[in-house]
Amino acid sequence: xxxxxxxxxxxxxxxxxxxxxxxxxxxxxxxxxxxxxxxxxxxxxxxxxxxxxxxxxxxxxxxxxxxxxxxxxxxxxxxxxxxxxxxxxxxxxxxxxxxxxxxxxxxxxxxxxxxxxxxxxxxxxxxxxxxxxxxxxxxxxxxxxxxxxxxxxxxxxxxxxxxxxxxxxxxxxxxxxxxxxxxxxxxxxxxxxxxxxxxxxxxxxxxxxxxxxxxxxxxxxxxxxxxxxxxxxxxxxxxxxxxxxxxxxxxxxxxxxxxxxxxxxxxxxxxxxxxxxxxxxxxxxxxxxxxxxxxxxxxxxxxxxxxxxxxxxxxxxxxxxxxxxxxxxxxxxxxxxxxxxxxxxxxxxxxxxxxxxxxxxxxxxxxxxxxxxxxxxxxxxxxxxxxxxxxxxxxxxxxxxxxxxxxxxxxxxxx
Numbered sequence: 281x282x283x284x285x286x287x288x289x290x291x292x293x294x295x296x297x298x299x300x301x302x303x304x305x306x307x308x309x310x311x312x313x314x315x316x317x318x319x320x321x322x323x324x325x326x327x328x329x330x331x332x333x334x335x336x337x338x339x340x341x342x343x344x345x346x347x348x349x350x351x352x353x354x355x356x357x358x359x360x361x362x363x364x365x366x367x368x369x370x371x372x373x374x375x376x377x378x379x380x381x382x383x384x385x386x387x388x389x390x391x392x393x394x395x396x397x398x399x400x401x402x403x404x405x406x407x408x409x410x411x412x413x414x415x416x417x418x419x420x421x422x423x424x425x426x427x428x429x430x431x432x433x434x435x436x437x438x439x440x441x442x443x444x445x446x447x448x449x450x451x452x453x454x455x456x457x458x459x460x461x462x463x464x465x466x467x468x469x470x471x472x473x474x475x476x477x478x479x480x481x482x483x484x485x486x487x488x489x490x491x492x493x494x495x496x497x498x499x500x501x502x503x504x505x506x507x508x509x510x511x512x513x514x515x516x517x518x519x520x521x522x523x524x525x526x527x528x529x530x531x532x533x534x535x536x537x538x539x540x541x542x543x544x545x546x547x548x549x550x551x552x553x554x555x556x557x558x559x560x561x562x563x564x565x566x567x568x569x570x571x572x573x574x575x576x577x578x579x580x581x582x583x584x585x586x587x588x589x590x591x592x593x594x595x596x597x598x599x600x601x602x603x604x605x606x607x608x609x610x611x612x613x614x615x616x617x618x619x620x621x622x623x624x625x626x627x628x629x630x631x632x633x634x635x636x637x638x639x640x641x642x643x644x645x646x647x648x649x650x651x652x653x654x655x656x657x658x659x660x661x662x663x664x665x666x667x668x669x670x671x672x673x674x675x676x677x678x679x680x681x682x683x684x685x686x687x688x689x690x691x692x693x694x695x
Contacts (some may be wrong), residue, residue: 323602331582347544353554360388379404395422405436434474444480454488481524505539530555558582562612562662612662
């Protein structure tokens with residue numbers, strides 16, 4: 281069943297932080313009124329349209345220059361409207377993490393999908409068979425890392441168009457993926473014996489091999505990627521057609537490019553980074569080669585939170601109305617950046633020290649300008665993959681740099 285046009289969605293109280301005056305209006309009708317940031321309630325998560333446009337175009341150019349294909353991980357936003365932006369910019373396809381996420385993508389009209397995971401759920405496997413039969417133009421593949429997984433997948437699919445699968449190589453102590461070349465080749469042997477499956481290539485995720493940009497982590501990531509390329513070399517003679525070779529998160533895309541680009545002439549070398557489109561002011565800003573510490577191409581932070589001061593119960597402490605239900609916190613707490621209508625230094629030296637469900641604890645540096653009750657603070661965020669799941673509709677602002685930016689879209693998420 282195709283997803284409804286989000287422009288026709290009727291707004292209501294279930295759409296957090298939109299004004300009650302919008303309830304009963306469609307998204308299209310609300311946007312036609314020309315709303316601005318000041319018309320919305322706090323707490324609030326927003327997307328910066330200018331930053332997303334820049335990031336989408338910049339990464340498309342960067343991968344093309346290296347001969348890589350791009351299949352960004354859609355789980356970051358689970359927002360088909362944002363997926364459409366990178367597809368329109370030339371992305372090869374969309375990566376998802378589960379069969380259900382892939383179902384959303386198919387119903388959104390996406391026809392080239394990587395499920396960067398093993399699929400062992402029988403309901404999801406039956407859907408894969410139905411989708412392959414219903415959509416002759418659908419290109420969809422998933423990972424396998426064990427004979428048991430191959431058997432479950434093949435039995436559940438039954439006869440029909442074979443499902444392409446990629447053998448996943450893993451990292452000791454990490455998550456899924458065959459441990460070592462011999463184990464991965466054994467999985468490939470199992471695929472060859474399963475008529476319901478077709479061996480399509482090699483896949484891996486380098487993230488668990490490193491934790492930072494230090495030399496030890498970089499060396500470990502490079503070693504893993506070298507093993508992945510070695511697996512690809514052993515598999516390609518078994519593959520009918522052009523093999524797929526894919527890796528990539530948003531921390532080490534440069535290292536992935538270094539390893540995969542030399543294979544691009546004889547394979548579809550695919551980068552799967554997903555956080556780049558909205559980037560952040562925390563985790564990826566610090567670790568990505570495209571962040572503040574990197575060189576060359578720069579990505580811009582495309583998500584922000586806005587929270588209002590509820591209380592000043594003690595000197596040096598402000599309590600605001602955004603909490604764990606509103607903002608990501610797993611890889612860093614929100615960073616105060618500015619106060620609406622106040623000088624930039626109003627939050628200089630301030631820091632969020634804790635989050636409750638609906639409260640942020642903001643410690644203020646002594647001697648700085650007062651932060652009164654009712655003031656609205658803009659926050660930079662860390663780790664966009666745990667930001668969008670808290671919101672059904674996310675307002676898109678023309679540019680966060682403007683004093684009261686216009687709302688140019690409402691992006692619908694599917695979590």
